[in-house]
Amino acid sequence: MSHNQLKDTLRYRVLTAIRKADSTSPMAPKVVVVDNRSVKLLNTCTTTTELCSGGGITGIVHLLDAPTARPDTEAIYFVYPTPDAIARICQDFALVKPKGGVPSTPRRFKACHLVLTYELDDQLFGKLKASLPADVLKTLDELYVSFQVVESQIFRTESSPQTFYNLFSPHMVEKAPLEMEHVARQLVSLCSTLHINPLIRYHQPDDYNPCKLSREAAVLFQTEMDKFLQHHTSYASSTQGQTVCLILDRSVDLYTPFLHEFTYQAMCMDLLNIQDGGKYQYDVETGQGMTQKEVILDDEDPLWVELRHKHIMEVRDILHQRKEKLQEQQRTMSRRGDKVGMGHLRTVVSSLPEFEKELARVVAHDTLLRECFEKLNQGELGNLANLEQILVTGKTAEGEVLKNLEMELVPLIDSPEVSATDKLRLLMIYFIAKNGSIGEADRTKLMQVAQLSSKQRDTISNLRGLGFQFDRVPPAATANSTQEEGGLFGRLKQSIRNHAMGGPQNPDEDSYNLSRYVPRFKKVVDDHLRGQLDDNEYPLLRPPQDERAMQSALSRKSLRSVKATWARPGPGGSSTPTGTTPPGVRRTVSTASNSSAGKMVIFVVGGVTYSEIRATYELSQAYGWDIYLGSTHILSPLEFLHSLSGLHEIPSHPPGGLPLTSTTSCPGDVPSRSGRRGMFGHRFGGGHSSSKPSRNMKSSNGYDHKAASAMTSPRHGAGGYRAADMTPMGHSTSQSSNGSTGHYRQASATSMNRSTSSTATSSLQQRFDRLDVRSNGHSSPYSSASSSVSSMRKPSNPASPYASTASPSKLKTGGISLSSTSDSDKKSSGNFLNRWLG
Incomplete structure (x- = not known):
């Protein structure tokens, strides 16, 4: 499939609908009015610059902003059609009785266009018809794009x-x-x-x-x-x-x-402070000292797309190769810079921007990976992950079945080196693996050994909410397991002694031991x-x-197994499944997505x-x-x-919910729909209109809130939404878009009918000084990794049919902003690499 097909399709539909509404009165200035939900949608598929790049759109405002009269401006409401949203739209154009012949409260806007993210039910449409003056509603478009x-x-x-x-x-x-x-x-x-x-x-x-x-x-x-x-x-x-x-x-x-997973993306999201939307902040050393940088881990970062599904040992090797390549490029540019010819200078200067971008990406991911390896050295994570794999696969890495899992479990949950959260996770896996055969008495003793809090014990019990049954065996049979010395806790002291001495290690050379499940x-x-x-x-x-x-x-293809990049190769030494692209052959977009796919x-x-x-x-x-x-x-x-x-809490004490800390032709076009009850129908992409039966639908159930809160873009933190007007960006002539993006109706004005910049030679060496990538030998920057990391084995044939080879197409960046419309300047990456190999 083509890269970002889903995002590109969504972007096409949204932009086409908004620009279509804008084109109905091209000379009138307009603002796009958004709500909390449409903000998130826009941030997943477009940017402020792109949204305001043509026609008369001069800014973006929030639906719940304090109303400010703009008598010469039309509003394009891009909102989810909830009762609250429709009520606010009606309020913006409410007819107010005049005092002394002068309206006491002017309209917020001159007219409006509704571009709705979902279908507007009949009840809410009736409210619009009854509340809005006849000359206000110009167009109405239902897009069906309410997802992120x-x-x-x-x-x-x-x-x-x-x-x-x-x-x-x-x-x-x-x-x-x-x-x-x-x-x-x-x-x-x-x-x-x-x-x-x-x-x-x-x-x-x-x-x-x-x-x-x-x-x-x-x-x-x-x-x-x-x-x-x-x-x-x-x-x-x-x-x-x-x-x-x-x-x-x-x-x-x-x-x-x-x-615990050891592929790059999963490990980062588990162990590190990756904020919502993939925002990661890190410190680097520059000529001015330590500076905080920020990177967005999303599809706009080609290196992230390449690495995110690979095992961290492979990521380490790839980043090391990239660093060596950057060092060679820097030496080449330095040699060219020493030459006097202007042709050489132009070549060097023109190559600097791309060099800086690649340098910044590699530094960011190198720093991210270093943090992952540092976490691996803490809290016996290797031993934890090993036992997790034994529990969920039923076997050790050598294929042996351990009969006394408690001998491995109890020392870990009793260890002060293991965090309370990791103990909780391990116990959850253990209880699930035992499939309800661990009685309540044994569960309680295990939780006591782990010193779990009452909240953590409730978390285990709350697995019942997801259908897990703790007691599938008779209670008497479970209770007997702890009566004798050879029971679960009768072996506690011996288990701790055995764990301290260390267990046998004979890792499989053809797979990563901690990634078998x-x-x-x-x-x-x-x-x-x-x-x-x-x-x-x-x-x-x-x-x-x-x-x-x-x-x-x-x-019906014959594919006996589909392995990850880092999985064990098959008997023939190849991990390529039947019917897939063999190693060394580049899979193109046309082969990944075609008419028969x-x-x-x-x-x-x-x-x-x-x-x-x-x-x-x-x-x-x-x-x-x-x-x-x-x-x-x-x-x-x-x-x-x-x-x-929080599942056990009663409704009077609602849980906190999920934290948000730790997202040419268009196949999405759908046929137009005619107007309601025969009022009118209009399809801006052409075609016929047909009558449509009356509907009796429930009102939409939305999540809009009464108060507007400050919002930041999940994709581009500096360009996040805030409840303030947006200064106009540069505008270009609007271009009409052909084809339908949804279900478009038009209301008449008299009724509610529905139808590379140059650089001075003297500063050239200064730029190279800032981009210095001096090597300090070939020692690994991850040499301090724990023995659990070094035990991860690479497959004998690392080539994989799943490795992505197509570089992603890059959309504009900058995010959606209600407070600023100027893109932040991208400055020099600085002296990022002087500590890499030290």
Whole structure:
């Protein structure tokens, strides 16, 4: 698939709709009015500069700003159609009785255009019709774009801090359907954007797991999709059966959110202070001393895209090679700079900007990786991860089955070197691995040994909210395990002594010992793509009338296993699966995404992990399918623990929710829809309009709040939203965009009918001094890594069919801002490398 296809499609639809509204009165100045939810959407797909690059748009304001009269300005409202948002729009244009012939409160704007992120129900439309003066509403466009793009193949639904609590808490059973109805509407938005009408499969767990969220979400999604298709019959017939949407929930795999993972992205998000949106701050040494720098870890960083799914040992080697390459480039430029000819000077100067960009990226990731390795030296993380792998795979790295796991478990949870959070994670994995066979008495003793707080003990108990059953065996059988000296705690002293002496180590040379577990998510999707997924456990919600439609949505390729870049090679020494690009052959965009490539959407209610995100890309590249993964949350282990910790709390004491600290032709165009109840219909892309039956729909359930709060861009911190007007950026002539971006209606003015800069020679050497990359030998910057790190083995054949070779296309950066419109200058990277090899 093409890089950033989902983001580019969303960007196209949003910008086309806003510019279309702007073009209806090109001479009138306009502002774009946003709400909290549309702010997040805009920040995932476009920038302030791009949004204001043409026509008459002069700024961006927030819907909840204190109203300031702009009698000559038109407003383009880009908002989610909640009752609160519609009420505020009506308030901006409320008719006020004049005092002495002069209106006491003028209108906020001259006129308005509504570009809504989702469908406006009839009740709210009726309120608009009754409240707005006849000359105010110029156009109305429903886009179906109410979701957030996190990465090129990853999306997230909009959620409140209490979404996880509402979905899984036993005290909020009545809230779960409302949350999933909200999710279902956003899945419809995704399908509209991708122009798909999927068959829906869902996870139907066994009787031991009472969590039935997957089916409930599937039913609500199908209901909302049916509503959408009622008004788009041509859309339904042209897309039926081409795609499958697989609905899962977090209970399908409880191991993965707790495990320590050693691929780059997952490890960074687990161990380091990566802020929401991938913002990472670090200190570097420059000519002026230590300076704090900031990098955004997202698809705009090509080095991050290349490294994020690789094992950290591979990342270490790649960064070392990049540093050596930069050193050679710097020496080459220095030699050229010593020459007098102006031609050489021009060559050197022209190469500096790209050199500085690459230098800054390598320094940032080198610093990030150093922090990861430092964390590996703390808290017996290697021993923890090793036991985690034994618990979840059932075997050691040598293939042996350990009968007395407690001999390894108890010393770790009793160790003062292990953090309370890591002890909690290890116990969670242990209880899940035992599948409910550990009795309450033994669980209590283990938690006492780990010295868990009452909050942490509640977190373990709250696994019941995700369908886990702690007591699947008779209590008497469990109690007997601690009666005799040979029981679980009778061996405590001997276990501690054995642990202190160290266990046998004979690591497998062909794999990374601490990365053996494959998430269940990956096997489920792989089985589906090979047509081998159990129809009883993962049934179709509505079997297709034509069996060929189902067959067209499934791949029958022979792919016995899909391995990660760092997985064990097969018997033949190659890790390339059948039907994929062999090592050394560059996979182009055309081979990854073509007319015959299938599409698949997976949605996980309750959150996805970075391990599962990685698996999505690996499967997509292995099969040549466009696979999209979405969820209500993107989870790090700490975020998942925080969410679990509040499930037992009663509604009068709501939990804190997830912290936000630690996201040419357009296939998304959908046919136009005619106006309501025959008032009028207009499609700006041309084509016919058809009558549409009256609808009786519930009001949208949104999350807009009464008070506007300061917001920062999740992609570009310096360009975040704030509740203030935006000074106009440079404008260019508006260009009309062909094709429909949604469902467009137009209201008449008289009724509510609906239809490379040069550098001085004298300063050249100073720039080289700042970019000095003097080497201090070839010693590894990670030589202080612990023995647990050195035990990670690289595969004998590191080539992988999953390695991304296409460099990502880079969109404009700068973020969306309501307070500033000037892009910050990109300054010299400085003397970044003088401490690398010391």
